[in-house]
Amino acid sequence: MNKGKRKHIWMIMGMAVILILGWNPTDAAFQNGTAEETTAWTEPEGCTVILVGKDASTDGSVMSTHTCDCGVCDWTFRYVPGAEHKGGADRPIYHVSQYVTWPPAQGLKWEKIKDDYIDLDIPQPPRTYAYIHGMFGYMNENQVAISESTIGTHRKLVNSTPSAQLDLTMLTLLGMERAETARDAIRIMGSLAEEYGYGFHDDGEMLAVSDPSEIWIFEIMPVGPLWTPESGQPGAVWCAQRVPDDHVSVCPNESRIGEIDLNDSGYFMASSNVVEFAVEKGLYDPASGEPFNWKKAYSPRETSAAESGGTWARMWRFFDLVAPSKNFSPDTPNMELPFSVKPDKKLSVQDVMHLTRDKYQGTDFDPAAGLRGGPFKNPNYHPRPVEVEGVTYSTPRTIGVNRAEYTTLTQCRGWLPDPIGGIVWLCFGAQDTSCYMPLYIGITEIPQSFQIGDHWEFNRQSARWAFDYVDFHTLVAYSHAIADVKLAQDRWEARAVEMTPAIDAFALKMYQDSPEKAAVYLTEYCNNNANLVVNAWWKLGDDLLVKYRGLSIYDRETRKRVNLPYPEDWLKEVVRYHRLPPQPPRKK
Amino acid sequence: MFDQARFRFPLVWFLALVWTLTAPMGAQEKIPEAQLPLLTTSAGQSQDVTTLNIICEEAGILYDYCDVPDVELLSAGAGLAGREGESRSGFHIEVHTDLEAYPQGTPYKTVIFAIGASLKGMGASGLTVDDEVDRLRKVVEYCRQQGIFIIAVHVGGVSRRGAPGSDNERMIDAVAPSADYLIVTRDSNKDGRFSQIAQEKNIPLTEVAYALDLVGVMQKVFAGGA
Numbered sequence: 001m002n003k004g005k006r007k008h009i010w011m012i013m014g015m016a017v018i019l020i021l022g023w024n025p026t027d028a029a030f031q032n033g034t035a036e037e038t039t040a041w042t043e044p045e046g047c048t049v050i051l052v053g054k055d056a057s058t059d060g061s062v063m064s065t066h067t068c069d070c071g072v073c074d075w076t077f078r079y080v081p082g083a084e085h086k087g088g089a090d091r092p093i094y095h096v097s098q099y100v101t102w103p104p105a106q107g108l109k110w111e112k113i114k115d116d117y118i119d120l121d122i123p124q125p126p127r128t129y130a131y132i133h134g135m136f137g138y139m140n141e142n143q144v145a146i147s148e149s150t151i152g153t154h155r156k157l158v159n160s161t162p163s164a165q166l167d168l169t170m171l172t173l174l175g176m177e178r179a180e181t182a183r184d185a186i187r188i189m190g191s192l193a194e195e196y197g198y199g200f201h202d203d204g205e206m207l208a209v210s211d212p213s214e215i216w217i218f219e220i221m222p223v224g225p226l227w228t229p230e231s232g233q234p235g236a237v238w239c240a241q242r243v244p245d246d247h248v249s250v251c252p253n254e255s256r257i258g259e260i261d262l263n264d265s266g267y268f269m270a271s272s273n274v275v276e277f278a279v280e281k282g283l284y285d286p287a288s289g290e291p292f293n294w295k296k297a298y299s300p301r302e303t304s305a306a307e308s309g310g311t312w313a314r315m316w317r318f319f320d321l322v323a324p325s326k327n328f329s330p331d332t333p334n335m336e337l338p339f340s341v342k343p344d345k346k347l348s349v350q351d352v353m354h355l356t357r358d359k360y361q362g363t364d365f366d367p368a369a370g371l372r373g374g375p376f377k378n379p380n381y382h383p384r385p386v387e388v389e390g391v392t393y394s395t396p397r398t399i400g401v402n403r404a405e406y407t408t409l410t411q412c413r414g415w416l417p418d419p420i421g422g423i424v425w426l427c428f429g430a431q432d433t434s435c436y437m438p439l440y441i442g443i444t445e446i447p448q449s450f451q452i453g454d455h456w457e458f459n460r461q462s463a464r465w466a467f468d469y470v471d472f473h474t475l476v477a478y479s480h481a482i483a484d485v486k487l488a489q490d491r492w493e494a495r496a497v498e499m500t501p502a503i504d505a506f507a508l509k510m511y512q513d514s515p516e517k518a519a520v521y522l523t524e525y526c527n528n529n530a531n532l533v534v535n536a537w538w539k540l541g542d543d544l545l546v547k548y549r550g551l552s553i554y555d556r557e558t559r560k561r562v563n564l565p566y567p568e569d570w571l572k573e574v575v576r577y578h579r580l581p582p583q584p585p586r587k588k
Numbered sequence: 589m590f591d592q593a594r595f596r597f598p599l600v601w602f603l604a605l606v607w608t609l610t611a612p613m614g615a616q617e618k619i620p621e622a623q624l625p626l627l628t629t630s631a632g633q634s635q636d637v638t639t640l641n642i643i644c645e646e647a648g649i650l651y652d653y654c655d656v657p658d659v660e661l662l663s664a665g666a667g668l669a670g671r672e673g674e675s676r677s678g679f680h681i682e683v684h685t686d687l688e689a690y691p692q693g694t695p696y697k698t699v700i701f702a703i704g705a706s707l708k709g710m711g712a713s714g715l716t717v718d719d720e721v722d723r724l725r726k727v728v729e730y731c732r733q734q735g736i737f738i739i740a741v742h743v744g745g746v747s748r749r750g751a752p753g754s755d756n757e758r759m760i761d762a763v764a765p766s767a768d769y770l771i772v773t774r775d776s777n778k779d780g781r782f783s784q785i786a787q788e789k790n791i792p793l794t795e796v797a798y799a800l801d802l803v804g805v806m807q808k809v810f811a812g813g814a
Contacts, residue, residue, distance in 0.1 A: 072707070095747040099708055116747035119775075156642055160635040160704075161799040162745030162775050200747075203635075225639035225743075226646060226800040392676060 046070065048252045048314055048399050049149045049208045050355055051215050051340075054414070055246035058348040062215050062412040064208040065356050066147035067431065068135050071403035074101045074109040075134070075428060075464045077450040079443065080176075082130035082141060090121030091177075095162075096169035097201040098135060104454055120165050120196070128177035132424050132439055132446070136169055137176030138408050139441050143422035144179045145210045145410035146172050149251040151219065151299050153204030156281065159222035164199030164235065166192060168220075172207065182211040186218050186269055190238045194271055197235030198222050204299045206251045209240070212414030212421060216240045216269075217249065217256050217339075221298050223277065237277045239270040239294045247340035248322050248347060252314035252399070254334055255299035259291050295335060305330035309394025310365030311385060317360060317399065322347065330364070349411060349425065350497050356407050357400040357431040365396040368478075375570040378478035380430075402430035402471055406464070409436060418442070419519060420507045423500075426450075427493075429467035433474050433485050435493045435537065437530045438500065442507070442515075443523040447530045463534045469541035477548045477564055484547070488540050492533050619808045620769050620792050622737045623697040625666040625690040626651040626810070630702050631724050632759035633709030636744050637702035639799050641682075644700075647806040652696075653682040656713050658723060659730045662699070667692035678713035699731055700739040701763045704748055705755035717755050724762040732766060739809070740767035742776040743799045749776065765789050771805055773798065 052063040068075075095116045102112045110133070131140035139145040148168070166174075171189045179185035186209055199222030207218045220238040227235050241257045243249045249256065260268050278284035278297040286292075295301075305313035306329075315337055319328045322343040347355075359379040360366050368379040372395075380402045382395040406428045413421035419442025427434040439446060453462025474481035503525060511518035547554050551564050574580065628644060628651050630637035637655060644651045652668050654661060656679055661668060666685045670692065675681050701724075710720055731738050740763045750756040764770060764785050770793045772782045777795055786793035794805055 095745075118745075118747060155638055158635055158638055161639055161743050162747070162773065163798050163800075225642055226798075226803070228798045228800050 046253055047147075047149045048356070049147045049206065049250065050318065050352060051147075051208045051210075051217065051243050051249040051251070052347050052352060053215055053243050053245040053247050053340075054213065056248045056343055056346055058346045058351075060413070060415065061349070062145075062210045062212060062414075063347070063349065063352050063409060064145060064147040064210055064215060065352060065407060065409045066136070066138070066149075066208075067356055067399065067401070067407045068148075068405040069401050069403055070099070070405050072101070072455060073099055073135060073405050074454070075405040076108060076110075076452060077132065077134045077406075077426065077446055078110060079446045080131050080133050080137075081444070083128050085124040085126055085128065087126075089124040091124040091174070092117055093120040093122060093165060093170060093196070094118065095165075095200050096167055098169060099201075101454055104452065104457060104459070108451070118162065118165055122192070122196070125178055129179075130441075131173075131176035132441065133173070133176070134406065134408065134426075136172040139410050139412075139422050139424050140176045140179065141418055141422075141441055142180050143212050143412040143414075143418050143441060144176070144182060144185050145208075145412055145422070145424075146175065146185070147208040147408065147410065148172070149206045149253055150202070151204045151206045151251070151253055151255045152301075153221045153299050154281075154283065157221050157224050157298070158203045159197065159199035159225045159227055159235075160201075161225045162200065163197050163225070163228050164222055165196040165229075166198050167200045168198075168202040168205045168207075171198070171220075175209075182209045182214050182216050183269070185209050186216060186240045189218070190220070190236070190240075190269070190271055193220060193236035193238065194234035195229075197227055197229060199236075204255070206256065208251070210410065210412055212412040214242055214245075216242045217251065219255055219257055219294070219299070223273075224281075234271055234273045234277075237271050237273050237298070239274055240268065241339065242267045243340045244342075246342050248343050249340035250315055250318040252312075252318070254301050254312070254315060255295035256339055257294040258296070258335075258339060259293050301334060304333045305365065307331075307333075310360065310367075310396030311394045313360065313363075313365050313396060314399050317358065317363070317365075318355065321355065321358065349409065349500075350494065352409055353425070353427075353431075353436050353493070355399065356409070359398045359400055359432065360396055365398075367396045367398060371573070373478070375566045376477045376479045376564070377567075378475060379432075380475065380478070400431040402432075404430055407431050407434075407436075416504060416508065417511055417515075419515065419522065420504055420511060427467070428464040430471045432482065433471040434467045435489055435533050436496070437493075437526070437533050438496055438503075439526050439530075440503075440507070440522040442511075442519050443526050444519050445523055445527070447527050447534070449534055450530065460538070463530070466534045466537040466541065470537050470544065473541050473544035473548065477551065480553070480564065481544050481548060484544060485540070488536060492536055496529060618792065619794060619805060620737075621812045622739065622769070622809050623812065624650070624810065625685045625694055625696050626698045626700065627657065627662065627668075627696045628653045628700045628702070629657055629727075630655045630704070630709070631740070631763045632703060632705035632720060632756060633713055633715065634702070634704030634706035634744060634748065635709070636704035636741075636748075639743055640700060640702040640741055640802075643799060643802045643806055646803045647810070649806055649810050650684045650686050651700075652685050653680065655680045655709075656715070656723065657727060659726050662696065662727055662730060663734075664693065665696060666690040666694040669693075695734065696736055698737040698739065699727075700741060701767075703740055703742045703756070703759050703763055704744040705750075705759050707755065717758060721758050721762045724759070728763055728766045737769070738763070738767045739769045739771065740764045741802070742770075742772040742782065743802070745773060745775045746778045749779075749781070760785075764791075767791055769809070770794070771796065771802060 046069045048067045050065040054062045094113050129140040132138045175185040175189045209216045209218050218240040275292050283297040303312045305316035316330045323341045368377040409425035411423040422441030424439045425436040427436040449463035453459045453464050507518045552561050672681045672683050
């Protein structure tokens with residue numbers, strides 16, 4: 001074949017390739033991103049995460065909370081044991097929706113989810129770690145802990161197609177199975193998301209990732225529905241910032257990471273595309289002269305506590321509660337509130353429990369004040385904005401809400417061996433009417449009543465329903481009934497907190513002799529305590545029903561009944577609004 | 589003489605490259621043509637309609653969008669009666685149609701439904717599954733009466749499909765059999781559900797690997813513009 005003929009054939013082939021490549025929409029997808037949409041697509045009104053560094057807590061523990069605020073989600077918990085895996089073993093991957101549940105007769109969520117196997121198996125490490133598993137993975141045997149809050153992102157970044165093979169729940173499970181430290185967990189979740197694509201059921205998400213030494217805010221975004229694994233581009237963009245040890249922070253469905261310094265590896269981690277991708281999508285302009293700001297680029301939310309009428313007040317409220325000396329204003333735009341603060345006083349585990357129950361009492365946003373709470377100051381009537389005649393009105397969204405499935409408070413304690421150091425405090429249902437129960441990470445099983453139940457079928461075998469039973473019976477005469485609940489919380493929850501040092505000491509002594517015996521002891525303690533609390537809450541519900549039946553107070557001891565006393569300001573308003581006629585004076 | 593030995597490897601690589609790049613479009617039925625103006629909407633209120641809109645944007649196709657249009661809104665035609673300002677949670681309107689080329693009120697010639705059920709999405713719109721199915725049936729019926737070309741798209745994959753009788757399957761039943769053209773990702777059609785509908789109703793079907801591949805398909809569908 002002569003040179004001229006070969007050159008001609010190569011030229012035709014080359015042109016064909018250029019034409020095909022020119023048609024290939026992959027290029028268009030990654031080069032022509034529209035920049036005009038700057039509003040976060042999602043309107044997350046879900047979970048609140050509180051983060052406490054080890055030098056910001058009274059006992060040196062690292063803490064985080066996840067108020068799993070949903071209302072229709074699965075609430076079941078399980079213990080996943082550690083496992084050894086032979087070389088070549090694979091880990092099947094499932095798409096897991098945070099919201100989807102099945103009727104109990106069809107099976108438990110974590111078995112049913114296997115129906116959503118996505119034809120992907122990833123190499124299994126030689127050893128996977130044991131962990132406690134609810135909606136997400138919460139803490140593993142190395143005291144690596146996770147808490148979650150949805151933060152949303154730009155509409156054009158959402159990838160709800162199957163090219164995003166990992167969603168958030170699956171990432172947390174993989175993090176639990178594989179991580180030895182918080183940094184490990186971040187690297188593992190980030191790199192897997194980049195490799196296999198992130199999104200599908202989830203979009204902009206935040207995780208608090210902690211161990212006994214550090215606590216980080218990890219935020220992750222999908223990269224749009226047109227991503228494919230073959231593109232050679234990362235399938236996720238993520239960033240993480242460490243909370244200083246003597247600081248506390250919060251994530252109430254809003255991105256928290258601002259300007260980043262990737263040269264400071266002690267405090268920042270990120271995917272390789274963190275800035276480049278924002279530039280590519282028109283979310284950041286380096287020529288602007290402004291430094292790159294993660295939340296402004298990927299998840300901006302332009303509002304404040306005051307401007308939103310309390311709908312977005314959780315961030316201001318948290319900072320105001322923990323650092324009142326700093327006089328944070330509810331008018332300050334949330335994006336300008338600090339990443340973290342040093343609290344005026346160090347926080348105990350009970351302080352954090354109380355923070356998860358906060359209802360803005362005493363502020364302008366108190367949902368129980370005035371008419372909103374009714375005569376018995378019930379803060380639960382309008383947890384979401386209300387619509388009247390086509391107009392939507394803001395209502396306060398408090399930290400504690402009664403649509404919570406449960407709340408976890410993870411406590412990582414470095415001065416104890418991992419099985420004793422790690423505790424997941426768990427309370428089911430509404431935080432204000434529930435009770436935190438400890439689950440040491442060294443346990444080998446959790447109560448059966450924690451593993452079953454759903455929203456649509458009342459089930460006396462399900463622990464969650466005991467707490468719903470109490471919550472329901474506080475709704476009618478809240479200001480009275482909540483006092484009864486607080487007494488029970490003092491008896492059961494406060495006692496569990498007070499007993500913790502003694503349990504630690506006894507378990508430690510056993511652990512030094514035999515880790516297996518310590519595991520049995522901790523399992524029995526946690527299960528017995530949980531069973532006692534659940535039984536106590538069933539009884540509390542019965543007692544509230546009897547006591548406040550018919551808008552009365554039935555006193556068991558005196559066997560007398562009185563009408564529930566109404567507040568005078570409420571009665572005055574009723575008289576004024578309805579123009580009630582005064583009764584004529586009684587004739588003598 | 590033809591130098592086979594020297595030419596074999598480049599040719600093999602070239603053919604492999606052509607096959608790889610064109611595979612998503614291969615073995616498909618002829619792509620039908622549709623016309624503007626176009627309305628995109630959701631069947632089931634999942635985020636898959638966002639994917640559809642991004643595909644249209646990437647393909648350079650101007651569209652109007654409403655997540656929950658009723659017959660009245662659909663019949664208002666291009667520009668959606670100027671109701672863009674009414675957008676709120678659970679009711680979104682976007683107008684991207686070139687209103688100079690297609691003045692306000694020009695009847696839509698094509699409606700694309702992104703099929704995918706989301707309880708969260710329907711909840712935000714104040715709809716039950718029954719409400720959504722009822723709304724879709726009315727909208728589809730109107731499209732058939734008016735000769736509006738219906739394209740049904742499913743990009744959510746197998747895990748959004750659900751079991752027979754699931755919310756998502758009900759959305760498929762409400763729209764797909766009445767469509768003029770079906771475009772689905774391969775894993776959405778793993779069980780041959782869409783192939784069966786296409787065969788029974790004689791509807792052209794295009795199967796693609798990724799949502800990304802729909803960009804090229806859409807460009808071909810709307811190559812004729814008006």
